[in-house]
Amino acid sequence: MTSPISRKLDTTRLGRIAEWMQRYVDQRKYAGSSVLISQSGEEVYFHAAGLRSAENGLPFQRDTIARIYSMTKPITSLAVMMLAERGLFHLDAPVSQFIPSFSDMRALVPGAERIDQTERAAVPTLHQLLTHTSGLSYPFNPGVLARAMEEQDLLFKPDQGSLEDMCDQVAALPLAFQPGTRWEYSVAIDILGRVVEVVSGRSLAEFFAQEIFAPLGMTETGFSVPIGAGDRFASLYTPLAGDAMALNAAKAGGETLRLVDQARHSPFEAATMFSGGGGLVSTIDDYSRFAEMLRRGGEVGDQRLVGPATIDFMMRNHLPGDIAAMGPQSFAEQPMEGMGFGLGGAVVLDPGRARTPGSVGDFSWGGMASTFFWLDRVHDITVVFFTQLSPSSSYPSRSELKALIHGALI
Incomplete structure (x- = not known):
């Protein structure tokens, strides 16, 4: 019997991916997309389909620059572990040690219906922030805290000022629950971005550029679209009639590709907010370099960012069980059942x-x-799969792509 590790990807079966991508374009679900697959460090498949700008008729290509939003989180989590690996802090350290505004915390009482129904709470630790068990939330989640965040527009958008000020605004609100008791997708990784700034003495943009992007050759990744990129920056679309991020008030619109943001009119072209939770733009080749570094245990070529034991630690499940066992049905980029959570990403516990x-x-x-x-x-x-349609919960493209690729393993 062939061992799983020796299974290779059949190029003929991988050809089904192009048909699947084109179907999404033809059905006006995605304007365009690209996918890059590597095995054992060698590229085995790349394909791009459709348009990066439907309004200007420009094709989605290999050098298309896209908003990666929460795919920024694994990079910020790596930055935290790079500093931890240097002995600069322990993951059980309270976040107030670095951001004093978190010193006196309160949490909503169970069943709270108003933002002022609170009780004293422990200060979240760095580990709880990394694993989304801190009690923080997102404006697009359900719940009392999320509604308060939505009212104050606490979303760490690229044009919302400084990271320091936004973190202090988040700290002024109560937590959704006592730290460590539940899992809820949140702005926690944005808060950790500020921790990286405080500990390193550099802006998050500078730390990323010097410590991660330069060593990995990620020359077109950053919080702002690279100068000279021009119309390579893809347009963003939504099938919703309202705000593409306002999931609590989501309403389907008649237009499945309503334009939300485009080149030369985007806040991503001159970002002031360095959002470690969702602020980066990148190309598919750049992000593939980051993913390959993770697969190789912290190195690419002769560049090592962290030790292999640190990568193994990040990719372990850090929850008592799966995400689904830890509480509220918040928005998440992944399924919750059979999925654990490591540092920066989800971990498959049971594919079934x-x-x-x-x-x-x-x-x-x-x-x-x-x-x-x-x-x-x-x-x-x-x-690595790139497209530009918000919200990501619109279609089951991620599970479909995984099925296509696993169907090509022989």
Whole structure:
């Protein structure tokens, strides 16, 4: 019997991916998309389909620049672990040690209906922030805290000022629950971005550029679209009639590709906010370099960012069980059943319960504009998928793509 590790990807079967991508374009679900697949460090498949700008008739190409939103989170989580690996802090340190505005915390009482129904709470630790068990939330989640965040527009958008000020505004609100008791997708990784700034003495943009992007050759990744990129920056679309991020008030519109943001009119072209939770733009080749570094245990070529033991630690499940066992039905970029959570991404515990083909230990995360990446260390595979449609919950493209790729393993 062939061992799983020796299974290779059949190029003929991979050809089904192009048909699947074109179908999404033809049905006006995505304007365009691209996918890059590598196995054992060698590229085995690339395809692009459709348009990066439907309004200007420009094709989605390999050098298209896209908003990766929450695929920024694994990069910020890596930055935290790079500093932890240097002995600069321990993950059980309270966040107030770095951001004093978090010193006196309160949490909503169970069943709270108003933002002022609170009780004293412990200060969240760095580990709780990394694992989304801190009690923080997102404006697009259900719940009392999320509504308050939505009213104050606490979303760390690229044109919302400084990271320091936004973190202080978040700290002024109560937590959704006592730290460590539940899992809820949140702005926690944005808060950690500020921790990286405080500990390193550099802006998050500078730290990323010097410590991660330069060593990996990620020359077109940053918080602002690179100068000279011009119309390579893809347009963003939504099938919703309202705000593409306002999931609590989501209403389907007649137009499935309503334009939300485009080149030369985008806040991503001159970002002031360095959002470690969702602020980066990138190309598919750049992000593939990051994914390959993870697969290789912290190195690409002669560049090592962290030790292999640190990568193994990040890719372990850090929850008591799966995400679904830890509480509220918040928005998430992944299924919750059969999925654990590591540092920066989800970890497959049971592909059957997740209802998506995969290997135990698959590490992955996505972004609000439907981008997605995962790495499978059983089969030595990394996959990066780019498109630009928000919200990412619009279509089941991620599980469909995983099924297509697993169907090509022979």
